[in-house]
Amino acid sequence: MRAILIQAKRFGFxxxxxxxxxxxxxxxxxxxxxxxxxxxxxxxxxxxxEAKAVLMASQVASDAKEIGENKIVIYPFVHLxxxxxxxxxxxxxxxxxxxxxxGEGFEVRRAPFGWTKGFYIEVMSHPLAERGVxxxxxxxxVQPGARSRQDRLKLA
Amino acid sequence: MRAILIQAKRFGFxxxxxxxxxxxxxxxxxxxxxxxxxxxxxxxxxxxxEAKAVLMASQVASDAKEIGENKIVIYPFVHLxxxxxxxxxxxxxxxxxxxxxxGEGFEVRRAPFGWTKGFYIEVMSHPLAERGVxxxxxxxxVQPGARSRQDRLKLA
Numbered sequence: 001m002r003a004i005l006i007q008a009k010r011f012g013f014x015x016x017x018x019x020x021x022x023x024x025x026x027x028x029x030x031x032x033x034x035x036x037x038x039x040x041x042x043x044x045x046x047x048x049x050e051a052k053a054v055l056m057a058s059q060v061a062s063d064a065k066e067i068g069e070n071k072i073v074i075y076p077f078v079h080l081x082x083x084x085x086x087x088x089x090x091x092x093x094x095x096x097x098x099x100x101x102x103g104e105g106f107e108v109r110r111a112p113f114g115w116t117k118g119f120y121i122e123v124m125s126h127p128l129a130e131r132g133v134x135x136x137x138x139x140x141x142v143q144p145g146a147r148s149r150q151d152r153l154k155l156a
Numbered sequence: 157m158r159a160i161l162i163q164a165k166r167f168g169f170x171x172x173x174x175x176x177x178x179x180x181x182x183x184x185x186x187x188x189x190x191x192x193x194x195x196x197x198x199x200x201x202x203x204x205x206e207a208k209a210v211l212m213a214s215q216v217a218s219d220a221k222e223i224g225e226n227k228i229v230i231y232p233f234v235h236l237x238x239x240x241x242x243x244x245x246x247x248x249x250x251x252x253x254x255x256x257x258x259g260e261g262f263e264v265r266r267a268p269f270g271w272t273k274g275f276y277i278e279v280m281s282h283p284l285a286e287r288g289v290x291x292x293x294x295x296x297x298v299q300p301g302a303r304s305r306q307d308r309l310k311l312a
Contacts, residue, residue, distance in 0.1 A: 004235050016281040079160050079288030080236070118281025125172040125274025132235030 001048045001056050001093070001136075002080040004041040006121065007067050007129040011039050013075070013111050013119035022087040023114025034109060037071040038064050039121060042097065043080035044090040047136070053093045055135045057100035064106060067128050074098050075111045075119070087114060157204045157212050157249070157292075158236040160197040162277065163223050163285040167195050169231070169267050169275035178243040179270025190265060193227040194220050195277060198253065199236035200246040208291045209249045213256035215289050220262060223284050230254050231267045231275070243270060 012033040015026045040060055064072055074094060078084045085093070091113050098108045111117060123129050168189040171182045196216055220228055230250060234240045241249070247269050254264045267273060279285050 014281060017283060019283065077286075079286055082288070082290050116281065116283045116285075118279050118285070120276070120278040122276040123274050125170060125272065127173060127175065127272045129272075129274070130233075130235055132238070134238050 001045055001052050001134070002043045003056060003060070003133045004077070004080065005060060005063050005131040005133060006039045006041070007069060007124045008034075008037055008039050009122045009124055010035055011037055011073060011119070011121045013117045015112055015115040015117050017116040018114060019116055020087055020114045022091065024091065024112040026112035026115060028115075032111075034071070034073055036069070037073050037109075038067065038069040039073045039075055040097075041075050041077035041080065042094060043076075043078050044085045044093045045081045046083040046085050048085055048093055050093065050096055052135045052137060053096035054100050055137070056133065057097045057104075059133050059135065060097070061101060061104050061106065063131060063133075070105075071107045071109070072101055073109050073111065074101075076113045157201055157208050157290070158199045159212060159216070159289045160233070160236065161216065161219050161287040161289060162195045162197070163225060163280045163282075164190075164193055164195050165278040165280055166191060167193055167229060167275070167277045169273045171268055171271040171273050173272040174270060175272055176243055176270040178247065180247065180268040182268035182271060184271075188267075190227070190229055192225075193229050193265075194223065194225040195229045195231055196253075197231050197233035197236065198250060199232075199234050200241045200249045201237045202239040202241050203292070204241055204249055206249065206252055208293060209252035210256055211291045211293070212289065213253045213260075215291065216253070217257060217260050217262065219287060219289075226261075227263045227265070228257055229265050229267065230257075232269045 014031050101108045170187050254266050257264045
């Protein structure tokens with residue numbers, strides 16, 4: 001499971017085209033404006049499972065607390081991996097990440113899976129605003145380069 | 157070498173803080189507004205070399221031609237990998253991608269390496285607007301999920 005976490009001043013998206021038969025129901029053409037939030041661009045990979053979804057949620061929660069952000073957007077973004085899990089299972093694991101975060105008290109919004117969407121984002125301009133996370137078992141890895149620093153090594 | 161290619165209606169960035177001693181010279185605080193362009197979020201990985209930089213440029217060029225975009229922005233984005241190459245060598249390979257693309261006639265702008273930057277992007281809302289690319293040798297891989305489709309397999 002791979003993710004790019006971005007703290008956004010503004011974020012929004014519009015579903016424009018259903019791409020796969022497993023796509024989630026949504027309102028085509030609806031402009032969704034979310035505002036300030038932690039946006040989680042998320043790709044589910046072949047060997048992912050519920051345990052990894054919970055680890056991802058834990059990492060996102062930790063990040064959200066560190067930057068003082070209570071609103072989280074889960075945005076499916078398959079482009080982060082060359083080995084995506086099949087769509088129906090991916091949706092289940094994305095939901096697991098979202099429900100785990102909701103269980104920890106965060107306000108969580110999910111962008112619909114399986115749609116081409118336009119989006120806009122304005123990223124906060126501080127060193128904690130961007131982070132890459134990869135969950136695999138073992139071990140839990142947080143990417144070097146986290147927090148925009150190529151010269152920082154393992155965080156976890 | 158990993159990249160996320162995004163066709164943007166609007167893109168811009170502002171360098172706000174130098175993060176590493178190898179950082180490129182730039183104007184701190186300068187707002188750079190680029191407008192419509194193909195933005196290449198690029199991470200250089202441990203085993204990358206000039207040959208892979210040329211392959212990446214070739215893939216970007218192919219994408220740019222497919223979507224009819226002549227303006228390309230190379231935006232260093234280490235968060236895509238957990239195994240980044242050291243900064244000084246990364247810069248050289250990023251430059252190689254840029255010069256190769258310039259050699260093919262594209263208008264290429266590079267965002268400075270080694271800086272925390274704020275950025276904004278508005279993504280075109282069509283299925284060809286986003287793509288993930290990973291170059292490794294062998295083989296050349298273009299990610300499934302390319303073109304926003306989880307259900308499409310190898311493109312190359």
